[in-house]
Amino acid sequence: MTKSASCGPAILTEPVDNRWVFGALRLWIDPEKTPTVGRTPDYRFSLANERTFLAWIRTGLALIAGGLGVAQFLPPLPVPHLREIMAIVLLVLGGLVALRAVDHWARTERAMRLGQELPGSRFPAVLAVAVALGAVALIVAVLIQAAG
Amino acid sequence: MTELWTPDHGAAAERTRLAWRRTVLSASVVGLLAARPAFHPDAGPREWVTAALSALGWTVLVALAYRRARGLGRRPPHPGRRTIAAYALTTIALAVLASSVVML
Incomplete structure (x- = not known):
């Protein structure tokens, strides 16, 4: 899967979906029927796409569980509202991961039906960088607290 | 086929x-985790409503997955469609619910 081909919002560039305000939503709900395009791919490809979606949903659920855990189990931190901010960031990130999971699933399903190149995505890299930055920030916070 | x-x-x-x-x-x-605050001794209606809503979301997630897992037993299996969008949207709803609880 190359990254160069279709990193942009494919939904917005395709004339068929432009007519619909909820084009993306329609694509999510029924990627086969909006409109009936291409031909049904080998079911194994569809199921592989579905498992990829489920792996992302689990990632999102894990982030949501992390946010709930931070809100419920962390003691109040020296910086006011820092605990709440951390929880909200994790929860929003989890929701974003779920949103992106269904969008990517629908676009992949459509590309497979049309025999096009599968959509690439920068999202995994962005998420990895965000998680790494969060970890670094927490390490710094722990070190400052240990020193002071 | x-x-x-x-x-x-x-x-x-x-x-x-x-x-x-x-x-x-x-x-x-x-x-x-979302239902846990309702079991705190000081829990009030807010915690109960939150727990009920998240239990509802959890039920939807379990039911959808159960139905899809049964559907996969067909030969040949059909690709998942609406179930997948519904699953993602329910997950997002849970995230929104939990965020609003933390913020309020």
Whole structure:
């Protein structure tokens, strides 16, 4: 899967979906029927796409569980509202991961039906960088607290 | 298509069914954590409503996954469609619910 081909919002560039305000939503709900395009791919490809979606949903659920855990189990931190901010960031990130999971699933399903190149995505890299930055920030916070 | 069915050599349907099961386990962790504040001694109506809503979301996630796992038993399996969008939207709803609880 190359990254160069279709990193942009494919939904917005395709004339068929432009007519619909909820084009993306329609694509999510029924990627086969909006409109009936291409031909049904080998079911194994569809199921592989579905498992990829489920792996992302689990990632999102894990982030949501992390946010709930931070809100419920962390003691109040020296910086006011820092605990709440951390929880909200994790929860929003989890929701974003779920949103992106269904969008990517629908676009992949459509590309497979049309025999096009599968959509690439920068999202995994962005998420990895965000998680790494969060970890670094927490390490710094722990070190400052240990020193002071 | 149906008469030319060959055995599921790659175990694609089986692996997808197990992926749904794993996802239900993750959803259960979220459901339990979201309902936990309702069991605190000082819990009030706010905690009860939150717990009820998250239990509802958890029920939807379990039911959808169960139905999809059963559907995968068909030969050949049909690709998932509305179930997947519904699953993602329910997950997002849980995230929104939990965020509003933390913010309020």
